[in-house]
Amino acid sequence: MNVELVHIHKSFGAVHANNDISISIKSGVIQGILGENGAGKSTLMKVLSGFIQADSGDILLDGKAVHIGTPSDAIKHGIGMLHQDPLDFPPMKIVDNMLIGHDGGLFPNRREVSKSLKELQAQFGFNLDPEAYVDGLTVGERQQLEILRLLWLGAQILILDEPTTGISASQKAKLFETLKKLAEQGMVIIFVSHKLEDVEGLCHKIAVFRQGSLVGEAAPPYNTDNLVEMMFGKVISLDEKTRLENCEPAVEVTNLSIEDNRIQIRNANLTVNCGEVIGLAGMEGSGQRQFLRTLAGLMRPVGGDLRLGGKRLTGKPYHSFQDAGISYVPASRMEEGLIPGLSITEHFILSEGQSGFFIDREKAVTISRERINTFNIKGEPVTRVEALSGGNQQRALLAMLRTPLRLLLLEHPTRGLDIESSIWIWSQLKDRCRQKTCIVFISADLEEVLHYSDRILVFYNGKVSQPLDAAATTVDQLGQLIGGKGF
Amino acid sequence: MDNNTLVGLAGILASAAPVVFAAIGETITERAGITNLSINGLILLTAMAGFATSVTTGSLLLGFLVGALIGAFVSLIVAFSSIALKQSQVAVGFVLALMCRDLSYFLGNPYMGLSGPRVPSLPIPVLADIPVVGVLFFRQDILVYSSYILIAVAYIFVFKTRPGLMLQGIGEQPATAYVRGANVNRLRYIYTIIGGALVGMAGPMYSLSVKVGWKGTITGLDGIGWIALAITIFGGWNPLRAAFGAYLFVLLQWLGLVLQPSLPNIPSQVLQVAPFPLMILTLLLVNIGNSEWVDRTLAGLPEEVRRFIAKVLRAMRTTPPAALGIPFENE
Numbered sequence: 001m002n003v004e005l006v007h008i009h010k011s012f013g014a015v016h017a018n019n020d021i022s023i024s025i026k027s028g029v030i031q032g033i034l035g036e037n038g039a040g041k042s043t044l045m046k047v048l049s050g051f052i053q054a055d056s057g058d059i060l061l062d063g064k065a066v067h068i069g070t071p072s073d074a075i076k077h078g079i080g081m082l083h084q085d086p087l088d089f090p091p092m093k094i095v096d097n098m099l100i101g102h103d104g105g106l107f108p109n110r111r112e113v114s115k116s117l118k119e120l121q122a123q124f125g126f127n128l129d130p131e132a133y134v135d136g137l138t139v140g141e142r143q144q145l146e147i148l149r150l151l152w153l154g155a156q157i158l159i160l161d162e163p164t165t166g167i168s169a170s171q172k173a174k175l176f177e178t179l180k181k182l183a184e185q186g187m188v189i190i191f192v193s194h195k196l197e198d199v200e201g202l203c204h205k206i207a208v209f210r211q212g213s214l215v216g217e218a219a220p221p222y223n224t225d226n227l228v229e230m231m232f233g234k235v236i237s238l239d240e241k242t243r244l245e246n247c248e249p250a251v252e253v254t255n256l257s258i259e260d261n262r263i264q265i266r267n268a269n270l271t272v273n274c275g276e277v278i279g280l281a282g283m284e285g286s287g288q289r290q291f292l293r294t295l296a297g298l299m300r301p302v303g304g305d306l307r308l309g310g311k312r313l314t315g316k317p318y319h320s321f322q323d324a325g326i327s328y329v330p331a332s333r334m335e336e337g338l339i340p341g342l343s344i345t346e347h348f349i350l351s352e353g354q355s356g357f358f359i360d361r362e363k364a365v366t367i368s369r370e371r372i373n374t375f376n377i378k379g380e381p382v383t384r385v386e387a388l389s390g391g392n393q394q395r396a397l398l399a400m401l402r403t404p405l406r407l408l409l410l411e412h413p414t415r416g417l418d419i420e421s422s423i424w425i426w427s428q429l430k431d432r433c434r435q436k437t438c439i440v441f442i443s444a445d446l447e448e449v450l451h452y453s454d455r456i457l458v459f460y461n462g463k464v465s466q467p468l469d470a471a472a473t474t475v476d477q478l479g480q481l482i483g484g485k486g487f
Numbered sequence: 488m489d490n491n492t493l494v495g496l497a498g499i500l501a502s503a504a505p506v507v508f509a510a511i512g513e514t515i516t517e518r519a520g521i522t523n524l525s526i527n528g529l530i531l532l533t534a535m536a537g538f539a540t541s542v543t544t545g546s547l548l549l550g551f552l553v554g555a556l557i558g559a560f561v562s563l564i565v566a567f568s569s570i571a572l573k574q575s576q577v578a579v580g581f582v583l584a585l586m587c588r589d590l591s592y593f594l595g596n597p598y599m600g601l602s603g604p605r606v607p608s609l610p611i612p613v614l615a616d617i618p619v620v621g622v623l624f625f626r627q628d629i630l631v632y633s634s635y636i637l638i639a640v641a642y643i644f645v646f647k648t649r650p651g652l653m654l655q656g657i658g659e660q661p662a663t664a665y666v667r668g669a670n671v672n673r674l675r676y677i678y679t680i681i682g683g684a685l686v687g688m689a690g691p692m693y694s695l696s697v698k699v700g701w702k703g704t705i706t707g708l709d710g711i712g713w714i715a716l717a718i719t720i721f722g723g724w725n726p727l728r729a730a731f732g733a734y735l736f737v738l739l740q741w742l743g744l745v746l747q748p749s750l751p752n753i754p755s756q757v758l759q760v761a762p763f764p765l766m767i768l769t770l771l772l773v774n775i776g777n778s779e780w781v782d783r784t785l786a787g788l789p790e791e792v793r794r795f796i797a798k799v800l801r802a803m804r805t806t807p808p809a810a811l812g813i814p815f816e817n818e
Contacts, residue, residue: 072666091659100653101669302787
């Protein structure tokens with residue numbers, strides 16, 4: 001099926017999210033949509049998949065204008081969208097997930113659904129058990145499930161929104177292979193991403209968005225500098241990797257054993273020198289999160305010892321960890337990091353621990369303005385945190401950290417952020433290192449782990465590798481370890 | 488088993504029928520993502536209204552119809568204020584619970600102590616003559632039979648049918664359900680009204696069958712609705728488990744009555760009230776596996792014991808519909 005979007009306009013209040021976008025995609029093409037956060041790519045995809053209605057403009061399928069009022073209209077027209085956070089029902093079985101929203105009689109035939117699921121997944125080498133529960137799947141498997149479901153419903157056009165976030169390298173390879181196969185069968189694949197490497201590696205054609213407009217299209221062979229310039233309007237490059245002089249050991253982890261109802265980690269050992277950056281890599285759910293939360297004092301280890309600057313912290317409450325100079329920045333910014341409904345200023349008041357019963361508003365606003373400037377947050381002191389973009393929320397979180405810190409723990413510090421914000425955030429973090437703060441962070445982005453870490457720990461199903469020297473490790477080696485080879 | 492015990496147990500099945508209706512009605516409503524807290528007052532109001540209708544018209548059927556209609560209407564208020572007005576379900580439900588209760592005492596004054604009709608017993612031919620089972624299950628009235636059917640139908644609907652899966656979906660991930668083609672808010676209205684109508688049947692079941700008549704504040708129905716809410720949670724939003732909870736509660740009440748003569752030292756009030764704290768205790772036990780300190784305590788036990796306990800706890804553990812009480816808006 002051929003898709004054409006003609007003169008699409010969409011505004012949210014004063015923001016012109018899609019400004020006269022026209023794009024045409026032929027059957028069998030993998031179309032990349034590239035742009036930083038807020039460039040308007042998601043808006044356009046939501047228009048095509050029926051989530052929102054365009055203010056004006058047409059959608060043509062095989063030359064015929066269609067009206068798509070809801071997401072279920074879209075799938076009836078053969079348009080299926082795979083959302084960044086998979087839209088499924090975690091506590092339910094895979095087979096029930098397939099069934100919800102599928103038309104048919106009162107009593108569904110589960111056996112038949114299981115059978116067609118198995119046949120379908122055999123084509124792509126997926127291996128999902130129809131009787132398994134969705135909340136036991138990894139993000140990558142949930143994506144596979146959603147792709148299978150959309151194909152099962154007869155999708156001819158598949159839209160993928162940032163599909164490579166949060167999945168492992170091997171799952172990514174499998175996803176790309178699947179998408180190529182689907183394109184060969186004549187499907188239209190629309191691949192939305194801000195990751196240059198992914199888009200360049202996969203797509204037959206790339207359309208670049210900036211500030212609501214389609215700024216240009218490119219065909220292979222791609223010129224990366226050219227794409228970056230179209231995305232940002234200027235060229236940015238990664239900082240030179242700087243290695244800081246390390247000093248004495250600051251964090252000592254000996255024979256640490258962690259256990260919860262998902263994972264068991266036995267006898268993990270790690271010594272972090274001050275000013276050092278340790279990256280934790282591994283598939284989601286391999287134990288790195290539990291390890292980080294134990295370092296933060298949020299989980300109690302079942303055995304082993306944890307020392308900061310020689311002081312034993314094992315078994316102490318979270319408060320003692322904080323007082324010792326440990327800070328934890330969680331991945332779920334809105335749930336664990338910030339308090340929706342409170343303004344930036346109010347967050348600073350809470351994190352500063354002002355003395356006295358009453359709030360000194362004036363002082364608070366002054367501090368808040370100062371921080372907003374230093375941390376380059378796009379917002380006002382009175383702006384509520386939920387109104388900030390992801391990158392600015394992350395900046396606000398960093399702005400709230402105390403100084404000095406001995407150990408800074410970060411979970412996916414740049415997930416969902418555009419390149420500019422990521423680089424900026426890491427420059428701030430490196431500044432911290434210069435002030436002798438140790439950093440331990442989790443990331444699913446291998447490039448990020450390799451580029452910013454001094455040493456790397458790989459997690460696989462609760463097993464922890466020896467610390468690897470980041471400078472002497474390649475993406476391939478890391479990928480192998482993450483996949484469980486070499487333990 | 489002697490005959491007295493058997494009749495007593497049959498009585499439990501009969502007295503539990505309204506609790507079954509209320510708990511399953513609330514289960515369906517909460518599965519859709521709406522908490523209807525008004526049901527305690529609702530049971531009182533419909534008990535009074537159903538009785539008054541039947542006394543006035545002489546028709547039992549009308550009594551139940553009025554009960555169901557009032558139940559549906561009051562639940563519609565909860566649904567409307569939560570879906571259309573985006574108000575707190577807890578606040579609205581709570582106020583309605585108090586209002587319905589007082590309304591029942593106030594409007595029920597003229598019908599206090601009147602004698603009214605009673606739903607007749609309807610033994611099922613052949614089945615009623617089976618020893619033990621017949622006395623227990625098949626010498627009841629039509630309401631008790633309906634409660635059996637309701638349990639089965641509700642269970643099959645929620646877990647085995649397409650619309651039932653969607654019902655689970657809208658309470659779990661309404662945004663996803665919307666993408667799959669559900670009109671989330673319309674379905675929430677429908678299930679809140681159906682659930683409310685079922686709760687509304689529970690009132691007349693008391694005043695026309697289990698505890699015939701209307702005696703105002705001493706009718707003894709105040710608190711049943713709160714227990715039904717607890718049973719909904721205890722039942723893990725599963726109609727079968729909810730029914731089990733309802734039977735357990737009535738069994739505890741019955742034990743209180745039976746044990747009273749043999750325990751003269753214990754004030755009768757204690758035995759009357761005992762089922763309520765016992766229910767709360769059961770709830771705590773059932774959901775103990777949800778707490779982190781249990782996980783931590785378990786971690787210290789030997790591997791095999793730990794695995795066994797963890798398995799039992801997981802089987803008992805229940806999680807509420809993820810979107811319970813959260814309004815849904817599509818973009």
